[in-house]
Amino acid sequence: xFQNFAMLSLGLFVFTMKxxxxxxxxxxxxWRHPSNAVxxxxxxxxxxxxxxxxxxxxxxxxxxxxxxxxxxxxxQIMAEQGKAYPLISGSTFLILGWFxxxxxxxxxxxxxxxxxxxxxxxxxxxxxxxxxxFADVTDKIMSFL
Numbered sequence: 001x002f003q004n005f006a007m008l009s010l011g012l013f014v015f016t017m018k019x020x021x022x023x024x025x026x027x028x029x030x031w032r033h034p035s036n037a038v039x040x041x042x043x044x045x046x047x048x049x050x051x052x053x054x055x056x057x058x059x060x061x062x063x064x065x066x067x068x069x070x071x072x073x074x075x076q077i078m079a080e081q082g083k084a085y086p087l088i089s090g091s092t093f094l095i096l097g098w099f100x101x102x103x104x105x106x107x108x109x110x111x112x113x114x115x116x117x118x119x120x121x122x123x124x125x126x127x128x129x130x131x132x133x134f135a136d137v138t139d140k141i142m143s144f145l
Contacts, residue, residue: 008057010099010126011085013074015057019067020075020122023059053097053128055087061120068120072106075124079104084129099126 007022008015015022030051035043061068078085079101087096102125108117 006090008090009086009088010075010101011078011083013078013085015090017066019071020057020061020124021059021066022057022124024057026056026058028054028056054102055096055099055126055128056123057126058123059121061122062118063116063120064118069116072104072120072122075101075104087126097128098130099128101125102127 006014006016008025013019032048032051033045034048035045037043061071063069082100084098084100087099088094089096103123104125105123107121108119109121110118112118
C-alpha cells in the first residue's frame with residue numbers, strides 16, 4: 001500500500017508517491033566572505049551576505065507504479081511561467097521559502113513498444129528568490145545591539 005501523503009508542495013504541485021516521489025533531497029546554503037590581501041598578514045575577510053539557497057530533488061519514476069511524464073510535464077509548465085512558488089514541507093507544513101524552477105533533467109530507459117519509458121530518472125533544481133526568514137530576525141536583533 002502506498003503512502004498518499006504530501007511529501008512536499010511547490011505551489012499547487014504536490015509531491016506524493018503517485019506524482020513525483022523523490023528519493024533524494026539536497027539543500028545547499030552558502031555565504032559570501034570575500035578576502036583582501038594584507039602585506040605580511042593573512043588575508044582579511046568580510047561577510048557580504050548570503051548566496052541564493054538551492055534545493056535539488058532527484059529520484060526514479062516507474063510510471064506503472066508512480067507518476068511519470070505527465071507529472072514532469074506539469075513541472076515544466078510551471079517552469080515556463082518563470083514564477084516563484086512557495087515550497088512547503090509535507091511533514092511540518094512550514095514554508096521553506098519562495099523558489100523558482102531552474103532546471104529539470106530527465107532520462108528515460110527501458111522503453112515500451114510505443115516509446116513510453118518504464119523508468120524515468122529525474123533531477124529538479126530549485127533556487128530560492130526571497131529573503132531568508134532568519135534575515136529579518138537577525139536584522140531586528142542587530143538593530144538593538
